[in-house]
Structures are given as C-alpha cells and as structure tokens.
Amino acid sequence: MKNKEIKVRGFHLDQFGHVNNVRYPEMLEEARYDFFDQFPGFFSRVQKTGFYIPLTHISIDYKKSSFLDDILDIRTRISGLSEASGTIHQTITIKGTNRVILEADVVFVAVDIKTGKKASIEGDLRVELESVINGCQE
Amino acid sequence: MKNKEIKVRGFHLDQFGHVNNVRYPEMLEEARYDFFDQFPGFFSRVQKTGFYIPLTHISIDYKKSSFLDDILDIRTRISGLSEASGTIHQTITIKGTNRVILEADVVFVAVDIKTGKKASIEGDLRVELESVINGCQE
Amino acid sequence: MKNKEIKVRGFHLDQFGHVNNVRYPEMLEEARYDFFDQFPGFFSRVQKTGFYIPLTHISIDYKKSSFLDDILDIRTRISGLSEASGTIHQTITIKGTNRVILEADVVFVAVDIKTGKKASIEGDLRVELESVINGCQE
Amino acid sequence: MKNKEIKVRGFHLDQFGHVNNVRYPEMLEEARYDFFDQFPGFFSRVQKTGFYIPLTHISIDYKKSSFLDDILDIRTRISGLSEASGTIHQTITIKGTNRVILEADVVFVAVDIKTGKKASIEGDLRVELESVINGCQE
Numbered sequence: 001m002k003n004k005e006i007k008v009r010g011f012h013l014d015q016f017g018h019v020n021n022v023r024y025p026e027m028l029e030e031a032r033y034d035f036f037d038q039f040p041g042f043f044s045r046v047q048k049t050g051f052y053i054p055l056t057h058i059s060i061d062y063k064k065s066s067f068l069d070d071i072l073d074i075r076t077r078i079s080g081l082s083e084a085s086g087t088i089h090q091t092i093t094i095k096g097t098n099r100v101i102l103e104a105d106v107v108f109v110a111v112d113i114k115t116g117k118k119a120s121i122e123g124d125l126r127v128e129l130e131s132v133i134n135g136c137q138e
Numbered sequence: 139m140k141n142k143e144i145k146v147r148g149f150h151l152d153q154f155g156h157v158n159n160v161r162y163p164e165m166l167e168e169a170r171y172d173f174f175d176q177f178p179g180f181f182s183r184v185q186k187t188g189f190y191i192p193l194t195h196i197s198i199d200y201k202k203s204s205f206l207d208d209i210l211d212i213r214t215r216i217s218g219l220s221e222a223s224g225t226i227h228q229t230i231t232i233k234g235t236n237r238v239i240l241e242a243d244v245v246f247v248a249v250d251i252k253t254g255k256k257a258s259i260e261g262d263l264r265v266e267l268e269s270v271i272n273g274c275q276e
Numbered sequence: 277m278k279n280k281e282i283k284v285r286g287f288h289l290d291q292f293g294h295v296n297n298v299r300y301p302e303m304l305e306e307a308r309y310d311f312f313d314q315f316p317g318f319f320s321r322v323q324k325t326g327f328y329i330p331l332t333h334i335s336i337d338y339k340k341s342s343f344l345d346d347i348l349d350i351r352t353r354i355s356g357l358s359e360a361s362g363t364i365h366q367t368i369t370i371k372g373t374n375r376v377i378l379e380a381d382v383v384f385v386a387v388d389i390k391t392g393k394k395a396s397i398e399g400d401l402r403v404e405l406e407s408v409i410n411g412c413q414e
Numbered sequence: 415m416k417n418k419e420i421k422v423r424g425f426h427l428d429q430f431g432h433v434n435n436v437r438y439p440e441m442l443e444e445a446r447y448d449f450f451d452q453f454p455g456f457f458s459r460v461q462k463t464g465f466y467i468p469l470t471h472i473s474i475d476y477k478k479s480s481f482l483d484d485i486l487d488i489r490t491r492i493s494g495l496s497e498a499s500g501t502i503h504q505t506i507t508i509k510g511t512n513r514v515i516l517e518a519d520v521v522f523v524a525v526d527i528k529t530g531k532k533a534s535i536e537g538d539l540r541v542e543l544e545s546v547i548n549g550c551q552e
Contacts, residue, residue, distance in 0.1 A: 009447050011296040011440060014286035015344050021193050022167045022287045026160040026425060033423050055159050059197035068291050147309050149302060149434040152424035153482050160425050164287060171285050206429050297469050298440040305436045331435050335473035 001077040001136055002038060004031040005095060008070045018065035019101075025058070028090050028104055031074040035088075039132055049124040050113055053086070057107040063100045071095040078133050083120045085109045086129060139215040139274055140176060142169040143233060146208045156203035157239075163196070166228050166242055169212040173226075177270055187262040188251055191224070195245035201238045209233040216271050221258045223247045224267060277353040277412055278314060280307040281371060284346045294341035295377075301334070304366050304380055307350040311364075315408055325400040326389055332361070333383035339376045347371040354409050359396045361385045362405060415491040415550055416452060418445040419509060422484045432479035433515075439472070442504050442518055445488040449502075453546055463538040464527055470499070471521035477514045485509040492547050497534045499523045500543060 006027050014020035036042050046053060066072060072092050079089035086108050092101040110119045121129065144165050152158035174180050184191060204210060210230050217227035224246050230239040248257045259267065282303050290296035312318050322329060342348060348368050355365035362384050368377040386395045397405065420441050428434035450456050460467060480486060486506050493503035500522050506515040524533045535543065 007447070007451075009444060010290035010292070011298045011443060013291055014289050015293065016286070017291065020167075020287040021196065022164040025163045029158075029160045029425060030423060033421070037421075054200070056200050057198065058159065058200075060195065062192070062194050062196075145309070145313075147306060148428035148430070149305060149436050151428050153427055153431065154424070155429065158425040167287060168285060171283070175283075296443075297472065298443045301439045302436040305434075330476070332476050333474065334435065334476075336471065338468070338470050338472075 001075055002031075002035040004034040004074045004076070006030065006072045006074065008066055008068055008072065010068060013068060016065075018067055019070075021060075021062060024060065024062075024092070024102060024104075027072065027074060027092070028058075028060075028076075028106070031076045031090060032088060032106070035076040036132070039135060042128065042132065045128050046125065047113070049128065051110045051119060051125050052113060053108045053110055053125075055106055056085070056109050058104065060102055060104045062102050066092075066094065066101045072101065077136055078129070079105070081121065081126075081129055081133065083122065086121065139213055140169075140173040142172040142212045142214070144168065144210045144212065146204055146206055146210060148206060151206060154203075156205055157208075159198075159200060162198065162200075162230070162240060162242075165210065165212060165230070166196075166198075166214075166244070169214045169228060170226060170244070173214040174270075177273060180266065180270065183266050184263065185251070187266065189248045189257060189263050190251060191246045191248055191263075193244055194223070194247050196242060198240055198242040200240050202240075204230075204232065204239045210239065215274060216267070217243070219259065219264075219267055219271065221260065224259065277351055278307075278311040280310040280350045280352070282306065282348045282350065284342055284344055284348060286344060289344060292341075294343055295346075297336075297338060300336065300338075300368070300378060300380075303348065303350060303368070304334075304336075304352075304382070307352045307366060308364060308382070311352040312408070315411060318404065318408065321404050322401065323389070325404065327386045327395060327401050328389060329362070329384045329386055329401075331382055332385050334380065336378055336380040338378050340378075342368075342370065342377045348377065353412060354405070355381070357397065357402075357405055357409065359398065362397065415489055416445075416449040418448040418488045418490070420444065420486045420488065422480055422482055422486060424482060427482060430479075432481055433484075435474075435476060438474065438476075438506070438516060438518075441486065441488060441506070442472075442474075442490075442520070445490045445504060446502060446520070449490040450546070453549060456542065456546065459542050460539065461527070463542065465524045465533060465539050466527060467500070467522045467524055467539075469520055470523050472518065474516055474518040476516050478516075480506075480508065480515045486515065491550055492543065493519070495535065495540075495543055495547065497536065500535060 012019045012023045073095040075091045080087035088106040090104040110121045112119045150157045150161045211233040213229045218225035226244040228242040250257045288295045288299045349371040351367045356363035364382040366380040388395045426433045426437045487509040489505045494501035502520040504518040526533045
C-alpha cells in the first residue's frame with residue numbers, strides 16, 4: 001500500500017463548491033503512477049516480458065464530497081491477481097480522518113505486444129506483478 | 139438518447155499515443171450536460187422538488203483505444219430508474235463505425251436538500267425524471 | 277477567422293463560481309485545432325516542408341469572468357507573420373454579446389526537423405501559412 | 415521563493431510525447447497555491463482588507479520541452495508590486511539541472527469587493543502582500 005496526498009485546489013471544484021467527479025480519475029491515475037514509482041524499472045521489465053497491461057475497467061463509488069483545502073489521502077494497492085486480470089484498489093480519505101471520499105477498483109489485463117491479443121497473466125509477467133504485491137507487504 | 143461529438147486532440151493523448159483513460163470521464167460529463175440541455179430548466183425544476191441528484195457511482199469498460207483526430211460519438215440516455223436510484227448509460231464509438239471505445243454506467247440517487255439524506259425517487263422528482271426519459275423516446 | 281463555441285460546464289469553475297483561469301488555455305488550444313481543421317492536411321504539408329511550428333509564447337489578458345451555462349464564442353485568426361515568427365490572436369466573448377472575457381496572443385516559430393534549430397519562416401512553409409491567412413480572408 | 419515539484423505523467427503528454435502547453439498553466443496555479451500555503455490565513459486576511467486580487471494577465475515563454483518522468487521544479491515568487499498591480503514570476507526547470515522549460519509572469523490587481531472596481535494596492539492590503547514578499551526573503 002502506498003499513500004499519496006493531494007490538496008484540493010480551486011480548479012478541482014465545480015458549481016457545488018466540492019471537487020467535481022471528473023477530477024478524481026486524474027488524481028487516482030497520479031496515485032497509481034506514484035505507487036509504481038516505488039518499483040523503479042517496473043514498466044520496462046513488464047515490457048521485456050512481451051506484454052503490456054492496459055486498464056480495461058474502472059469503477060468508482062463516490063461516498064462523500066471533498067472541499068477546498070482538504071488534503072486527500074489516496075491509498076493504492078494491488079488487491080487481486082487472477083490469471084485473467086489484476087485489480088488495483090484505491091481509497092481516498094480526508095487526511096487524518098475516517099471520512100471516506102471514494103473507493104475505486106481499477107482492472108488491468110495482459111496484452112501480447114506482438115499479437116495485440118489478451119493473454120494469461122503468467123510466467124515472467126506474473127513474477128513482476130507478484131514482486132510488486134510482495135514488495136508492498138514488506 | 140442524445141449524441142455528442144468530440145474530436146480527439148493532442149492534449150487528450152498520453153505516452154501510448156491514444157486517449158488517456160483520465161480524459162474520458164470529462165468527455166462523459168460534457169455529454170451528460172449536453173443530454174440535459176435538451177430539457178431547459180430541468181435542474182431548476184429538480185431543485186424545486188426539494189432534492190438534488192448527485193452521482194454516486196461510475197463504472198467504465200474500456201474496450202478499444204481512440205487516437206488523434208478520431209471523432210468520438212458519445213451516446214447518452216437514462217437506462218434505468220428505480221425507487222433507489224437512476225442509471226445513465228453512455229457509449230462512445232468512433233463516428234460512422236461500430237468501433238466501441240467504451241461503455242459507462244453512471245448512477246445517481248436523490249438527496250433531500252434540507253436533511254442531506256438519501257431519499258426515494260418518487261413524487262415530483264420522479265415526474266421530472268420520467269419526462270426526460272419519455273422526452274427522449276419521442 | 278473561425279468561431280468555436282464552448283458552453284461553460286460545472287467542471288470549468290472554481291471556488292469563485294467562475295471559470296478558473298487554468299481552463300481557458302485548453303479551450304484556446306481546442307479552438308486553434310478547430311481553426312486549422314478548416315485546412316485539411318495542413319499539418320502534414322507543414323511537416324513535408326521539413327519544419328514544425330511549436331508554440332513559444334502565450335499571453336492572455338483576462339478581462340471579465342464567465343459563468344456556468346455561458347456560451348463562449350472563441351475567435352481565432354493568424355494576426356501576424358514575420359520572418360521570425362507567427363502570431364495567432366484569439367478572443368473569447370459571451371456569445372451574442374460584446375462582453376469580452378479574454379484576449380490571447382499565441383506565438384509560434386519554425387524549427388528545422390533535422391537540426392532542431394530555429395529557422396526563418398520562408399519558402400514552402402511560408403506559402404502554407406499564407407494560404408491559411410488568405411483562406412480565412414475569403 | 416518556493417519550490418514545488420511535479421513529476422510528468424502520461425496524462426500530461428500529447429502527440430509529440432512532450433508535456434502539452436495546456437498542462438503547464440494548471441501546474442503553475444498549483445505552485446502558486448503551494449506558495450501561498452506558506453502563509454496560513456493569507457487569503458482570509460486579504461479578504462478582510464475589503465479587496466480580492468484576481469489574475470488579470472498571464473504570459474508564458476515556452477523554452478524547452480519536458481518529457482515523461484521528468485521532475486519539474488517550479489519556483490514561484492512575487493517579483494514586483496506597484497500601486498497598480500503585483501507580479502508573480504514562475505520558472506520551471508528540470509530538477510537538478512539548468513534546463514529551463516518555461517518562464518511565466520502572472521499579474522494580479524486589487525478589486526474592491528463592494529464596488530467591483532479596480533483599486534490601488536495600498537494600506538492593509540499592501541501590508542499583507544509585503545509581508546509575503548518579506549516572509550520569502552527570510
């Protein structure tokens with residue numbers, strides 16, 4: 001698990017004075033990049049396995065609103081890894097509180113770089129992903 | 139159902155040369171606004187019923203990539219309305235083709251403006267929402 | 277000169293209820309793309325001349341605020357072309373009024389694709405740019 | 415002067431693989447917020463003086479491109495304060511290098527909250543702004 005903090009700025013808001021729903025996906029993507037930054041060279045090593053791992057699904061449960069100057073605490077972890085897909089779970093809370101703003105699940109699959117076809121998550125690719133999961137548990 | 143076209147620009151892309159996943163939610167929100175623009179005064183009338191209808195969930199299935207200069211055809215409709223919630227279904231295709239880029243379901247609920255509590259979709263609020271559904275079928 | 281209309285949405289706003297200054301540059305870029313869409317193949321033909329034409333300067337005078345549901349009328353034209361650079365002038369007004377929201381000047385130069393060095397705007401590149409200027413006057 | 419670091423992500427890029435010009439204004443705004451965060455309560459105290467300080471002009475000189483994974487080092491300071499306006503100067507370099515990506519000047523004025531009219535920067539408002547300038551020099 002990895003924390004990323006983002007402070008709510010004026011340009012995140014909308015006519016209701018809270019963060020607009022369209023701003024959270026970019027924050028979540030930022031937090032995912034930040035999560036994988038813990039594992040330098042991860043994306044290069046994935047590429048060497050002959051696969052890439054595109055996102056195929058995102059679902060977000062919006063629970064509460066967040067407001068100007070709130071410090072968002074975004075937690076990211078790989079929560080599941082089957083042969084068919086992996087899942088990244090992300091939670092945003094207001095820093096220092098239990099106020100949950102949203103929960104998100106982001107699903108990725110493996111695609112063979114040469115054929116462009118969906119593939120099983122196995123072999124070297126699986127090793128890379130498991131090392132991330134294990135690296136986070138340490 | 140309502141169509142909204144958005145042409146893919148350079149600033150929508152990422153390192154893979156396709157539209158980045160974080161750009162679609164804003165396009166979908168734009169298309170939802172455009173959908174409700176067909177019903178002038180809709181949001182004021184909803185407010186007069188004593189409720190507002192925040193989004194509580196969005197899920198997006200990313201099917202295919204889109205690229206610079208593609209013209210995205212975003213179709214929006216209210217696909218479901220129960221007592222507890224409503225669902226807006228949105229599909230993005232490449233204009234003039236059957237290439238589906240993504241499908242999204244966006245769920246909204248009713249919240250009582252005075253109490254801030256979730257409420258049933260009934261009475262005048264239901265009438266407003268049904269008039270939108272029927273208005274689209276005409 | 278070319279008009280592009282953009283309707284102000286909730287996600288454009290900030291804590292003051294008006295369009296945040298950081299949203300306008302994307303709108304201006306959209307309007308520039310839309311401007312050049314009038315001249316199909318323009319960017320390919322520029323590339324064939326051996327140059328590209330990056331932006332090197334943007335300056336924006338913010339005059340008035342714009343608000344939710346305003347329809348912004350963005351006007352774009354090439355307002356100057358010297359040997360050293362070209363200038364694109366853009367004005368945003370509220371549609372159907374004389375209320376000027378902002379005026380912007382965007383400067384581009386020519387860069388030699390092979391050497392990466394700044395070059396004079398002359399020869400075939402100049403012809404392409406002048407055809408755009410003349411095309412707009414028609 | 416205050417530093418703010420932002421790492422370049424995929425969603426900042428465009429078809430040229432570099433950060434698109436429309437992404438920098440949001441980064442600059444983020445850095446300005448971060449700058450004023452050093453002075454807790456600054457915006458409330460400004461409001462109490464009876465004025466607000468809207469941006470009226472931004473100009474950006476784009477010098478070099480930045481790319482995926484670059485760490486941008488954004489430096490922000492108030493570089494000028496006359497009776498008519500104040501100027502914030504911002505520079506983006508690649509962290510740990512002298513590679514200047516852009517330089518920006520952002521101009522603000524004082525507007526009387528009651529009348530909505532432009533005013534001189536003097537009295538309590540001037541004191542607040544000078545305390546920021548002096549606070550940074552410490």
